[in-house]
Amino acid sequence: MMLKPIMKSALVGLAALTVAACMTTNQVTGRSQFIIIPPSQDAALGLEAMKEVKKSASVQTSGLLAARVQRIGNRIAAISDKPDLDWEFVVIDEPVLNAWALPGGKIAIYRKMVDSFTSDEELAAVIGHEIAHAVLRHGAEQMSRAQMQNLLIVGAGVAVGASTEDQETAQMAVGLASLATAGFVQLPHSRKMELEADHIGAIYMAKAGYDPRASVRLWQRMKTLKEGGGQQPTFLSTHPSDDKRIARLEERMPEYLSHYQK
Numbered sequence: 448m449m450l451k452p453i454m455k456s457a458l459v460g461l462a463a464l465t466v467a468a469c470m471t472t473n474q475v476t477g478r479s480q481f482i483i484i485p486p487s488q489d490a491a492l493g494l495e496a497m498k499e500v501k502k503s504a505s506v507q508t509s510g511l512l513a514a515r516v517q518r519i520g521n522r523i524a525a526i527s528d529k530p531d532l533d534w535e536f537v538v539i540d541e542p543v544l545n546a547w548a549l550p551g552g553k554i555a556i557y558r559k560m561v562d563s564f565t566s567d568e569e570l571a572a573v574i575g576h577e578i579a580h581a582v583l584r585h586g587a588e589q590m591s592r593a594q595m596q597n598l599l600i601v602g603a604g605v606a607v608g609a610s611t612e613d614q615e616t617a618q619m620a621v622g623l624a625s626l627a628t629a630g631f632v633q634l635p636h637s638r639k640m641e642l643e644a645d646h647i648g649a650i651y652m653a654k655a656g657y658d659p660r661a662s663v664r665l666w667q668r669m670k671t672l673k674e675g676g677g678q679q680p681t682f683l684s685t686h687p688s689d690d691k692r693i694a695r696l697e698e699r700m701p702e703y704l705s706h707y708q709k
């Protein structure tokens with residue numbers, strides 16, 4: 448698309464305004480985040496995306512595995528900073544070591560991940576990590592970052608009022624669902640988000656009554672599973688490395704234990 452210079456500068460101005468308007472301070476971490484999706488849209492986005500996932504993947508919402516994940520998930524979500532999200536925990540029936548969180552509190556754990564952790568405490572570390580991603584709005588932040596790359600196009604759409612908020616939600620939800628089923632491979636969480644989710648997740652699991660030391664065991668076990676070879680989905684990505692995660696968790700373990708012993 449060719450734009451006249453004056454139109455271009457108007458859009459760049461709009462883009463700058465958009466960036467300024469979209470910096471928000473996260474209430475839990477105090478970190479400044481760039482998010483163009485309003486919090487009010489998270490729920491609809493997550494709900495729609497989960498619907499899409501259910502069409503294309505074998506999603507279990509009941510049965511033994513799902514019940515186990517839901518019992519742990521609901522217990523942790525209840526003591527999180529956002530107990531009132533429309534939380535949903537499902538199991539995806541695939542032999543994959545992965546888990547993900549969509550905006551608004553829609554969380555999926557893959558069957559192999561559930562099977563690999565026979566202790567609830569280690570599974571709680573996985574689920575606590577995903578709950579933290581949802582509470583901290585990392586999905587919305589990731590999407591905002593991706594959309595920054597198309598900012599002029601988005602700006603043009605906004606400028607001519609090309610789409611309503613509902614249409615936008617529907618389009619984004621379809622895109623999000625395909626990313627989710629692909630394990631977010633095209634849109635990995637940043638290193639910073641991963642360490643944040645480890646940290647807040649450990650606090651949440653401890654507050655919910657799960658021994659936070661299991662978070663260290665989780666990443667140690669992940670290392671072993673990885674050494675077994677095979678594909679490495681996002682959950683196992685090397686950014687940050689497992690050793691880095693373990694070191695960070697051990698460093699702050701006294702803080703996590705203080706929540707556990709309360």
Ligand SMILES: [Zn+2]
Nearest residue numbers: 580636641644
């Ligand atoms: Zn993560």
